[in-house]
Amino acid sequence: MTAELTETEQAVRDRHQLRTLAVAITTISAVLCAVGVTIVYAVSLNRLWFLHFPLGFYLLAQGLLIFAVVVAFWYVRVQERIDHTRSINEEIA
Numbered sequence: 001m002t003a004e005l006t007e008t009e010q011a012v013r014d015r016h017q018l019r020t021l022a023v024a025i026t027t028i029s030a031v032l033c034a035v036g037v038t039i040v041y042a043v044s045l046n047r048l049w050f051l052h053f054p055l056g057f058y059l060l061a062q063g064l065l066i067f068a069v070v071v072a073f074w075y076v077r078v079q080e081r082i083d084h085t086r087s088i089n090e091e092i093a
Contacts, residue, residue: 016086020079027075031068038064 038045038059045056053061 012086012089016082019082023075023078023082027071030071031064034067035064 038056042056042060045059046054048055050058
């Protein structure tokens with residue numbers, strides 16, 4: 001019976017690690033895609049203006065930093081939910 005608990009605990013740990021990895025990859029991918037899209041379309045975005053700055057310039061100077069901070073807060077929130085779910089499952093088991 002101890003071996004079953006060990007296998008179950010290992011399965012829970014593996015599932016937790018996979019969910020954490022998936023959230024981390026999603027977060028990094030979102031930020032890198034936003035950077036890439038902004039760089040590729042910066043010249044055409046500069047035709048539009050935001051707060052008296054060309055939009056491409058503004059996004060590269062500050063917009064992407066704001067986006068990265070928002071995504072970081074989202075990551076922390078999702079990770080806390082994943083950790084909380086695991087801690088509840090460990091208390092029940």
